[in-house]
Amino acid sequence: MSVPDKFQGFQSPSAEHWTDFQKNSFEPRPFGEYDVDIKVECCGVCASDRHTISGDWGGCPYPLAVGHEVVGKVLRVGDKVTLAKVGDRVGAGAQVWSCLECHQCKNDNETYCKHQIDAYGADYLDTGFKTQGGYSSHSRVHEYWVYPIPEALSSTQAAPMLCAGITVYSPLKRLGAGPGKKVGIVGIGGLGHYGVIFAKALGAEVWAISRSRAKEADARKMGADGFLATGEKDWTKGHEMSFDIIINTATSFEGFALSEYLSLLDVHGHWNSVGLPGGDGISIRNQDFITNGCYIGTSHLGSRREMLEMLQLAADKGLKSWIEEIPISKEGLQQAMEALKTSSVRYRSCMTNYEEAFGAGQSSASPSTSSSRSQTPGSRDPTALMEITRRFSRSCSKAEIASVGISPATSAVFAIYTAAQTSQSWIDVFDIKTQSGYSKTSGSRAVFSPNGSKLATIRDWTVQFTGGFDFHHSSTVFLRDYGSGKTACELKEAKGEPIAWSRDGRLIAVGEARNRIGVWDVKHGVRVGKVLSHIDAVTHAAFLPDQSLVTISRDGTLRITNTKTCKTIRRLEIDGSNNPRALAVSLDGRRIVSVWGTSVHIWIPSANDLTSYNLNAVRPCEGWPLAISPDCRYMLCRTEDGFDIMDVATGTIVYDEVTEEMVMSGAFDEDAKVLVLGRMDGVVEVRDVFDRR
Numbered sequence: 132m133s134v135p136d137k138f139q140g141f142q143s144p145s146a147e148h149w150t151d152f153q154k155n156s157f158e159p160r161p162f163g164e165y166d167v168d169i170k171v172e173c174c175g176v177c178a179s180d181r182h183t184i185s186g187d188w189g190g191c192p193y194p195l196a197v198g199h200e201v202v203g204k205v206l207r208v209g210d211k212v213t214l215a216k217v218g219d220r221v222g223a224g225a226q227v228w229s230c231l232e233c234h235q236c237k238n239d240n241e242t243y244c245k246h247q248i249d250a251y252g253a254d255y256l257d258t259g260f261k262t263q264g265g266y267s268s269h270s271r272v273h274e275y276w277v278y279p280i281p282e283a284l285s286s287t288q289a290a291p292m293l294c295a296g297i298t299v300y301s302p303l304k305r306l307g308a309g310p311g312k313k314v315g316i317v318g319i320g321g322l323g324h325y326g327v328i329f330a331k332a333l334g335a336e337v338w339a340i341s342r343s344r345a346k347e348a349d350a351r352k353m354g355a356d357g358f359l360a361t362g363e364k365d366w367t368k369g370h371e372m373s374f375d376i377i378i379n380t381a382t383s384f385e386g387f388a389l390s391e392y393l394s395l396l397d398v399h400g401h402w403n404s405v406g407l408p409g410g411d412g413i414s415i416r417n418q419d420f421i422t423n424g425c426y427i428g429t430s431h432l433g434s435r436r437e438m439l440e441m442l443q444l445a446a447d448k449g450l451k452s453w454i455e456e457i458p459i460s461k462e463g464l465q466q467a468m469e470a471l472k473t474s475s476v477r478y479r480s481c482m483t484n485y486e487e488a489f490g491a492g493q494s495s496a497s498p499s500t501s502s503s504r505s506q507t508p509g510s511r512d513p514t515a516l517m518e519i520t521r522r523f524s525r526s527c528s529k530a531e532i533a534s535v536g537i538s539p540a541t542s543a544v545f546a547i548y549t550a551a552q553t554s555q556s557w558i559d560v561f562d563i564k565t566q567s568g569y570s571k572t573s574g575s576r577a578v579f580s581p582n583g584s585k586l587a588t589i590r591d592w593t594v595q596f597t598g599g600f601d602f603h604h605s606s607t608v609f610l611r612d613y614g615s616g617k618t619a620c621e622l623k624e625a626k627g628e629p630i631a632w633s634r635d636g637r638l639i640a641v642g643e644a645r646n647r648i649g650v651w652d653v654k655h656g657v658r659v660g661k662v663l664s665h666i667d668a669v670t671h672a673a674f675l676p677d678q679s680l681v682t683i684s685r686d687g688t689l690r691i692t693n694t695k696t697c698k699t700i701r702r703l704e705i706d707g708s709n710n711p712r713a714l715a716v717s718l719d720g721r722r723i724v725s726v727w728g729t730s731v732h733i734w735i736p737s738a739n740d741l742t743s744y745n746l747n748a749v750r751p752c753e754g755w756p757l758a759i760s761p762d763c764r765y766m767l768c769r770t771e772d773g774f775d776i777m778d779v780a781t782g783t784i785v786y787d788e789v790t791e792e793m794v795m796s797g798a799f800d801e802d803a804k805v806l807v808l809g810r811m812d813g814v815v816e817v818r819d820v821f822d823r824r
Contacts, residue, residue: 134168134207139489140196140267141464143184150468152266152461154488155194159271160260167215167277168207169223174265174459175200175291176467176480178321178382179225179407183252188407191252198265198482199225199250200293202286205277206269214274214518222280222442223272224293225250225432227262231275238523238566241275242432266459266482268489278438279518281446288452291321291479292445294432296452299326299378300441301433302403303333306376310334315359315377315395318406319346322380324453324478327353329441330378332448338374340392349477353453361391372397372423379404384412390419393427400425436520436819443821453477458484517776517786518821519806523566525815527559532809534576537800539761541583543569543613544798544807546815547576558588560613563805563817569613575606576628580653581636586613589627608641610653620656625649631672631680638694640672640680648672648682650694660694671714671725683711683725691736701736713766715759718801724763724779726756731766733779749782750775760799767797767806774808785822 138159141152162168180197182188201223205215215221229236229244236244248255251264264270280289299322308314314335316326323339330337331354338357339350347358359366374395379402381387393402402425420427433441444450455470457463459482470476528548533556536545542564549556556575561568574588590607608625609618625641629648632639636653640662643649648669650660662669667686674680675691679700683689689703708727715724723734729746746768747753754768754775765785766777773790774797777783796809799820806818 134269138263138267138269138271140263141459141461141488142194142196142263142266145193146184146186146190149184149186150465152464153194154461157194157196157263157267158260159263159269160255160258162207162209162271163273164209164211165274166209167205167212167221167272167274169201169203169221169270169272169277170206171201171203171265171268171270171485172220172286173202173290173456173481173483173485174198175294175454176457176471176476176482177225177291177294178471179294180264181468181471182407192261195252195261196263196266197251198267199223200290200295200481201250201265201270202280202290202293203270203485208274212274215277215279220280220286222278222289222293223250223265223270223276224278224297224438227272227276228255229275237521239434239436241434266464268485275435278435278442281442283446283449284442287454287456287481287483289442289445290481291452291454292325292441293438295321295479296325296329296445297433297438297441298322298405298430299380300329301437302378302405302430303330303335303376304433304437304440305430306401306403308333308335308376312336312375313338313373315340315374316355317341317377317379317392318381319350319478320380320382320474321476321479322405324349324353326378326380327355328450329444331355332444332450335376340377342386349453367391367394370395372400374400376401376403380406382406382408384408387413389413389415393420393425394422396420396423396425398423398425402427404429436522439518439520439819439821452479454479454481456481456483458482459488516783516822519776519786519788519818520821522563522817522819524817525561525566526813527815528557528813530813531795531811532813532815533796535796535798535807535809535815536577536579537563537798537805537807538579538583539581539801543579543583544815544817545577545579545586545613546807546809547574548813558586560586563807572611572613574609576630578630578632580610580632581634584612585619585636586611587630587632587639587641589630610639620653622649622651622656625651629670629672629682631674633674633678634676638674638678640674640694642669642672646684646686648680650680661697662690662692662694663697664690664692664699667709670711673714673716673723675716676720681714681716681723683714683727685709685711687727689714689723689725689732689734703732703734703741705730705732713756713759715761715763717763718761722763724759724766726759726766731779731782733763744782746782750777750784757794757797758799760803761801762803765799765803767799769794776806 137156143149205219228248229241230246253262312335314330315338317340319341339355340359342362344360467480527546530548534547545560558574576589578587606627608622610620627642646665648662649658652659665684669684672682691701705727710728713726733742758767773788774794775787793811798807808816
């Protein structure tokens with residue numbers, strides 16, 4: 132299907148006649164290399180639309196089509212687009228551009244970019260064009276602000292989530308709504324109904340707060356555990372200092388006694404206002420919140436990561452928007468605006484029937500084909516089965532990041548690099564939520580304990596001779612508290628790699644002399660078992676749930692050993708291979724994945740089943756394994772021009788990216804939703820992983 136030279140839209144002509152919607156043709160801004168053209172299927176109705184064109188928030192550039200909760204089908208993508216492809220069903224929200232280069236953009240706060248551009252009524256860079264909204268036949272949006280819609284969500288269900296949903300979801304997530312937290316939602320309208328739905332889905336105790344009890348039955352159907360009516364006498368009695376978070380979605384401050392609402396918050400609780408009433412606002416005094424030291428703030432939309440996460444949560448849990456569908460037309464839009472004025476909509480309107488209103492819209496033959504993959508830094512395969520977005524990056528060193536790891540139970544990450552001008556390796560530990568550092572310690576290898584409280588590290592001891600020659604004479608394994616940097620235990624007879632923790636954290640396996648593995652009791656620091664059967668160096672080890680140990684060695688064997696008796700339980704011989712490169716055991720212990728040279732072997736010992744394939748025979752380019760996800764689903768490989776991720780079971784490449792800096796190391800978190808990459812330039816990148824399948 133072609134893209135027309137001119138789009139059509141229902142535009143408001145002036146402040147005096149703002150409800151006299153006129154269907155006009157308009158020229159869209161020039162199509163760019165990162166742009167996506169969307170044929171609109173439906174668009175949610177937001178109170179912001181009414182505030183804008185009515186002049187409630189000041190002047191706007193008429194004629195203007197508003198609407199910023201768009202869902203439709205991709206007709207065309209720019210040459211450098213990697214996040215969408217022709218034919219995808221996608222959504223676009225209230226923001227359509229940010230610089231993606233500033234501190235805010237690089238730290239998951241792109242909605243606070245000082246260069247951000249709104250979906251309608253804004254200058255689009257230096258093109259000379261104003262943005263037009265979703266009450267139009269088509270939308271032209273930068274790829275970063277285009278979101279795939281999960282199959283389980285209908286278009287009209289998803290559309291209102293793209294502004295109203297994300298506006299409440301983001302602060303709920305950032306403020307920690309979840310099990311053990313009590314959340315209040317003020318105002319049960321378009322935003323408020325999503326507040327109740329998402330707070331409940333996140334596991335919090337949710338209370339709806341409204342002027343009267345007219346919406347109580349609806350609120351409880353949405354998931355509210357309790358209800359407060361502010362029009363009732365002494366409505367706060369018995370609820371003071373009991374809420375952790377209150378999200379205010381109210382669109383009017385008439386009769387709004389802020390001090391009463393704030394009295395509900397516990398010490399250092401959070402009041403977050405996301406409703407945007409017109410008028411003069413509300414006054415506040417320090418005395419209103421000094422009694423509980425609460426925090427007062429607001430938030431703006433949500434990041435791309437949060438948007439994708441919210442849509443997937445809605446799909447996974449079957450969350451439903453409460454919507455009223457209205458066919459788009461002059462009369463339909465007037466009906467929607469009147470419902471906003473009278474607050475009669477239950478609880479979000481969505482404009483539909485775009486095909487009838489605008490027709491096919493094929494007035495020109497502009498090409499609508501997807502471009503082929505561009506071999507430039509940052510390019511990705513547009514047909515990828517996985518989407519990976521950057522959360523933030525951290526510069527740890529000027530030298531390459533040799534190894535990275537993610538804690539199984541906390542948000543801690545480590546990165547290992549060699550310090551400039553010396554041969555000393557250092558381990559930098561930091562938190563990927565707060566982006567703050569814990570401590571640095573010397574060491575060439577590290578593995579997090581299962582509960583995330585400790586880090587097993589290898590310290591190499593070297594002597595430097597005249598001329599800068601370093602002689603390595605021994606290694607020691609330390610168990611450290613990475614938060615304080617203090618040593619909890621030293622395994623004096625342990626010599627080095629490999630290192631593996633048992634699933635319960637009580638045992639640790641560490642390499643020793645003469646191709647042996649020692650198994651140690653962590654609490655008492657004593658050796659309790661050994662693996663003695665290998666006749667060449669053991670390179671990798673992993674515990675099974677029953678405390679037996681899987682090892683692979685340059686002698687070409689994979690062994691499962693009973694560490695108490697030191698006897699081999701099962702043995703797999705890899706013919707002609709002495710180059711083991713990776714080992715992983717699935718969380719249930721059924722599958723063992725090992726990589727030898729370029730051969731991948733998937734072994735299910737209980738079924739005596741072995742599947743093997745050549746790594747490079749099932750992929751379009753040569754790859755070097757860097758990490759296998761803990762659930763054994765994915766394998767990260769370095770390629771000559773970047774990295775890719777393959778499905779271990781099938782060998783299918785599900786993601787491919789060209790990078791400017793070579794990726795040297797990587798690690799997945801426990802459920803393969805976070806990926807950490809270590810680069811040659813000393814930078815660590817934290818990425819969020821979304822499987823589109």
